[in-house]
Amino acid sequence: MLIFALLLWTAVSVHGLVEEDDMPPDLQHCLYEFTNQTLTQPGRMTEEKIHTECIQSFLWKSDRIRWSDYNITEQDIAWVNSLLQPLTKSRRTKRQAGPMGQFPPSGFRIRREYRRLSDGERFAFHRAINVLKRTGRYDTFANIHQGVVINSAHGGPNFFGWHRVFLSVVEEALRRVDRRVSIPYWDSSLDFHMDNPVNSIIWSPRFLGNGDGAVMTGPFANWQAGGFPLTRNIGESSRLFSRPVIGAILSRCRTREISETTAAPQFNLELAHGGPHVWVGGQMSGLNTAGHDPAFFLHHAFVDYLWELFRIRQARRCGVNPATDYPPTMGLHAPMRPMDGFPRYRAIDGYRRFWTRFWYRYERSPSCSRFRPWCGTPYLRCDMMRRRCVSIPRLITTRRGDGNVVRARPTAFGAMNAANNRRARAQVASVPIGPRFRAPPSDGRTQDAPMAMRMGRMGRMRMGRMKRSINNSSNTNAGIQESRLVWPFGPTFRAPPSDRRPLPTSERTSASRITGLDMFVEASSHIYFPYSPPMPLIPSEDSPIFTANNGNPPKTTNPSDSLKDQLVFIPATVVSRRTPSSQLQRSPLSSECPVNISGTTPITVHSQGLNYMGSHTKQVHVDTRQRDSSALTYLSVKAPETGTSEVLVSAFDACGNACRIGCLIPSSSPSQYKLCTGVLKVTAQPPEMFIRLISDAYSIALDKNRNVDVANTAIVFNC
Secondary structure, three states: HHHHHHHHHHOOOOOOOEEOOOOOHHHHHHHHHHHHEEEEEEOOOOHHHHHHHHHHHHOOOOOOHHHHHHHHHHHHHHHHHHOOOHHOOOOOOOOOOOOEEOOOOOOEEEEEEEOOOOHHHHHHHHHHHHHHHHHOOHHHHHHHHHOOOHHOOOOOOHHHHOOOOOOOHHHHHHHHHOOOOOOOOOOOHHHHHOOOOOHHHHHHHOOOOEEEEEOOOOOOOOEEEEEOOEEOOOOOOOOOOOOOHHHOOOOOOOOOHHOOOOOOOOHHHHHHHHHHHHOOHHHHHHHHOOHHOHOOOOOOOOHHHHHHHHHHHHHHOOOOOOOOOOOOOHHHHHOEEEOEEEEEEEHHHHOOOOOHHHHEEEEOOOOHHHHOOOOOOOOOOEEEEOOEEOOOOOOEEOOOOOOOEEOOOOOOOOHHHHHHHHHHHHHHHOOOOOEEOOOOOOOOOOOOHHHHHHHHHHHHHHHHHHHHHHOOOOOOOOOOOOOOOOOOOOOOOOOOOOOOOOOOHHHHHOOOOOOOOOOOOOOOOOOOOOOOOOOEEEOOOOOOOOOOHOOOOOOOHHHHHHHHHHHEEEEEEEEOOOOOOOOOOOOOOOOOOOOOOOOOOEEEEEEEOOOOOOOEEEEEEOOOOOOOEEEEEEEEEEEOOOOOEEEEEEOOOOOOOOEEEEEEEEOOOOOOOEOOOOOEEOOOOOOOOOOOOOHHHHHHOOOOOOOOOOOOEEEEEEE
């Protein structure tokens, strides 16, 4: 039977390298200090308790941040965390308690696309932000997004969860001003598919204000951001979100496939999110300054919206639990590390389903079709050719005192806009931005793109014809120059004569190879949107609806099947070397030890993830009536599907004595072991040293715990 067990282990599907690694210095120092202190006070703690204490201290350790360096006082941090306090209280009122969690004190909220807000709702949102700005609370939030947060909330899987918590805190502060307010999201793909995104209504006084230099119009006019004027330079470089980019991201199933540093560029949501940051320019493009522009929160609400769509896909189509799909990571992005700025929360807490179950939901981004050509707001129009909603553009004009247009530009690039571009660049250059976001390459309509790339051959020809037409035509009544462009539309409808009210050149656009014509409208005059009708919400992650496998649940929804996808199993041997008449030796650190009268004793085996969230404990019994007794078991470790899983393994007898750990010396024949710390590095590289199927691991572990040959097992515990 014992020989069969060893043959079984070598025959099953196993692969991957298990090797010793160095113990983290902080953990090593804790074990050393605790042991020395406890030796002077016998009976205070066993080695097992010391080990547990140090593990918890290591996993929960938070870097000490001097918030005063970022113009944030301890009182500010206390106020910020007080906004989350109801989430952490153990007592709940009936009003705040839900069936499986707790609602925020200001109530549940729905987040909608910015242009879907009615005029009154948008005004209330702008007012709440300005109230926080006047009280200094807004700057507190902006200052949190800098310093150590730049590294701990960017460049890894904590990016998604940290910003989700950050948005929730800011939103709660806004709702303390006005309970009707929620943070809207800015779906920048609705602008990307315009003729040119810089013409979007978003950059009009009704919404975010101007985007060409210092912000002088709109609700945030004349804002000071970190001691400098709030400044933008929209369309300078990079790109906004687009439907193809979003579709690629939502084609993945695992968080590691869309997050730094493991995602391919075309699926990297964090990389794609840097595009709108850099495209807006000014403070928004800087890692340390982005929070000073209110556009930051609208943009990140859309990033969170996309992440929620991804999580819904995980739960409903991929059979993956989004609450635990946190890639193995150490350091600042470790799953058990407290969030900088929000120490009551760990990085993994941002992945909990709690947020969209009890705090907020998202309304679907506006869409339209041939049969429903309405986008739910007059600030969007339905592009019937592509059957999608796009933003209406703003009117770009300069007027005389009598109201007549004296200068107009139908497009936002080229020589007609060069002066504005130079002015915006100069104003942005005067602001200390610091390090900028990583971002995708620029599309062909940005200022940094060469003119030939922006317009192409046909575009240059059309612009030339338009300029010639402008120079050759005039309007004697109003002094307005107009152009008449000839488009290859084919035969036209018969129609009555013109009413002789010519359309100003400011209300025309040149066609581009990206989209059709945009109809310019005045952003500050005749549009009135008093009521926003409700639209469908995106589904919940918990919804038991499946659209794959002909409506059947994914095969991996079986808990036993999901285990094999998330864990691997390392065979290990527990060896007891005692005389038949001896009892368990009392630890010098323990005052109590159970009397062994059964002839067997339990050995507790632990495996604790260091760069992932996971802890597993097993008990195996050895026969103490024999001089040498051993038993096979297995250690559960997160599957190293990408990169490395780092784990600390340990074993303790019933008295709390730590077992000595032996690690297999690579390539030794016969197998030889050396004392090691128990820190293991598990990769998918050969040779084969772990098992993927839990059923095979059970077959080995349940081999009646008889004496076995320890040869070839990766770990030996000597107890």
